[in-house]
Amino acid sequence: MEVLRPTLIRIGGRVYRKNLIREQDNQREEEEEFCAGPTDCADEPCDAFVVEETERGFQCRVEVPSPLYKYIIGKKGETKKRLETETRTSISIPKPGIEGEIVITGQHRSGVISARTRIDVLLESFRKKQPFTHFLSFALNQPTIQEKFLQFKEEVLEKCSKDDGISSSLFQNPAKLHLTLGTLVLLNEQEIRKACHLLQSCKEDFVDQITGGKPLTVEVAGVEYMNDDPAMTDVLYAKVHMKDGSDRLQVIADQLVERFVASGLMLKEWDRVKLHATVMNTLFRKDPSAEERNNPMTGKSSFKERESFNSRNILKLFSNFYFGEVQLDSVCLSQRFSSDASGYYATSGQL
Numbered sequence: 001m002e003v004l005r006p007t008l009i010r011i012g013g014r015v016y017r018k019n020l021i022r023e024q025d026n027q028r029e030e031e032e033e034f035c036a037g038p039t040d041c042a043d044e045p046c047d048a049f050v051v052e053e054t055e056r057g058f059q060c061r062v063e064v065p066s067p068l069y070k071y072i073i074g075k076k077g078e079t080k081k082r083l084e085t086e087t088r089t090s091i092s093i094p095k096p097g098i099e100g101e102i103v104i105t106g107q108h109r110s111g112v113i114s115a116r117t118r119i120d121v122l123l124e125s126f127r128k129k130q131p132f133t134h135f136l137s138f139a140l141n142q143p144t145i146q147e148k149f150l151q152f153k154e155e156v157l158e159k160c161s162k163d164d165g166i167s168s169s170l171f172q173n174p175a176k177l178h179l180t181l182g183t184l185v186l187l188n189e190q191e192i193r194k195a196c197h198l199l200q201s202c203k204e205d206f207v208d209q210i211t212g213g214k215p216l217t218v219e220v221a222g223v224e225y226m227n228d229d230p231a232m233t234d235v236l237y238a239k240v241h242m243k244d245g246s247d248r249l250q251v252i253a254d255q256l257v258e259r260f261v262a263s264g265l266m267l268k269e270w271d272r273v274k275l276h277a278t279v280m281n282t283l284f285r286k287d288p289s290a291e292e293r294n295n296p297m298t299g300k301s302s303f304k305e306r307e308s309f310n311s312r313n314i315l316k317l318f319s320n321f322y323f324g325e326v327q328l329d330s331v332c333l334s335q336r337f338s339s340d341a342s343g344y345y346a347t348s349g350q351l
Contacts, residue, residue, distance in 0.1 A: 049116055057107040060116045064102050064123060065187030069093055071126040072102065072119055079122075087115040099188055128267065132183035134195065134348060136256060137334045139178050140240075140277050140326055141344050145220060146174040148323045149279065156314055164231075165309025170280040175343025179240060181273055181331070182257045182266045186348075195265055195333055196349030202259055203351035207331075210248050217243040220277060220323035225311050233311040234283075237276035238323055249328070250275060256331065277323075282306040 052059045064072070072093060073080050084091055089106035102119065106112045153171045160166050186192045218240055226235040242249050253273040260266035285307060330350045338346035 049120075051109055051112055051116075053109075054105070057105060058109045058112045060104045060112050062102040062104070062116060062119060063190070064119075065191060066094065066097055066099050067130070067187045068123055068126060069096060069102075071122055083115055083118060087111045087118070089115045091115065091119075099190070127185055127187075130185045130187070133186050133336055134192070135183045135334050135336065136181040136199075136260070137178040137332050137345070138181070138328050139330075139332060139344055140220060141175050141177045141342070142324075142326050144324045145177060145326055149174050149177060152279065152318065152321055152323065156318065159317060160313045163310045163313055165282075165307055166314075167285070167309075169285050170282065170309060171284065172279050172281065173343070175339075176345065177277055177279075178334075178344075179253075179275055179277055181253050182260060182269070184260070184265050184333075186265070191265070192333075192348050194263070195260075198260065198263055198265065199331065199333055199349055199351045202256055205259075206255055207252055207351060210252055215327040215329035216249055216252075217325060218249060218328050219243050219325050222320055223279065223315065223318050224276075225315065230312045230315055231310045232308040234281065234306050234308055235278055236280040236311050236314065237278050238321075240275045240277055243325065252331075280309070280311075282308060 049060060049062075071079070072083075072091070074082075080091055080093070083089070087106065088108065088111045089104050092103040092105070094100035094102070104112050104115045104119070106115070149172070153168070156166070157168060184195060186195055219242075220238050220240050222239040223236055224239055225233045226237065227233060240249070250272065253275060257266060257268070257273055261268045283306065332345070332347045333349040334345035335348055336345070340346045
């Protein structure tokens with residue numbers, strides 16, 4: 001991170017600078033400090049959260065998933081102690097593994113607000129480092145699509161097996177073919193319920209209006225690669241479009257992501273969702289269950305080294321391959337690394 005260009009974090013309409021302290025060589029990730037941006041003041045009254053007046057001063061409660069407690073506590077409790085000392089407050093944190101609220105108390109309202117703001121920024125920063133647990137998806141694993149996908153796989157292996165990096169281990173599990181709209185980090189049942197409720201509200205607010213209450217007829221046809229060089233491909237995907245030529249699927253995808261980003265449950269990656277169905281991925285070489293381990297839109301991956309493949313011949317021979325037509329009638333809140341009876345991802349909720 002550059003000193004003159006620190007990372008900016010937006011929370012509740014406010015902007016904060018994130019400064020990494022490097023006092024010791026063995027400094028751990030908990031040892032991070034955050035400052036309000038030039039247009040914000042952490043010590044001024046803030047209407048983003050409730051501060052209650054008590055007989056002994058002021059109090060504020062923060063709902064925090066238990067996996068994030070450790071980032072507020074810090075190594076040997078140092079982060080918590082520093083927060084309490086610098087803001088002149090007392091911070092009560094539930095025991096590890098027990099869901100509850102973090103309670104901030106202090107004699108001065110400004111100190112409680114400062115502590116709450118700093119905790120919010122810490123949580124936002126470390127939440128981004130958590131591996132995602134769920135994702136919004138449209139299932140594309142209908143029998144006709146699976147059949148055509150297996151035909152595509154067979155023909156690719158027959159005609160392109162001698163090309164660099166091509167092997168059967170690259171191909172998607174046909175039962176898990178899907179469109180990913182966005183990924184989420186849901187760390188407890190409360191957050192899962194919040195995501196499910198939000199999904200239902202999206203249905204009522206705009207999805208039904210756009211679809212007219214009817215399934216969307218979509219065609220899956222043609223293949224394309226993610227990176228710049230087809231000779232060094234990591235992800236090959238099937239293209240998806242509305243059969244009637246409209247942009248309704250794109251509009252629904254974009255509005256869903258916009259709503260989830262606004263709720264704080266999802267991070268914004270791009271202005272528009274890239275509608276694609278992964279059919280080949282180099283991550284599958286090492287882990288067949290890694291369907292959603294990386295976000296192809298950002299190129300981020302949990303594996304540092306990936307053995308790319310040459311997709312030039314595939315693109316030439318299968319540029320117009322027709323995978324089929326499918327009726328999309330639901331958006332799933334899918335659980336990562338899971339399977340249901342059909343072989344698709346287990347669903348925590350859907351609209």
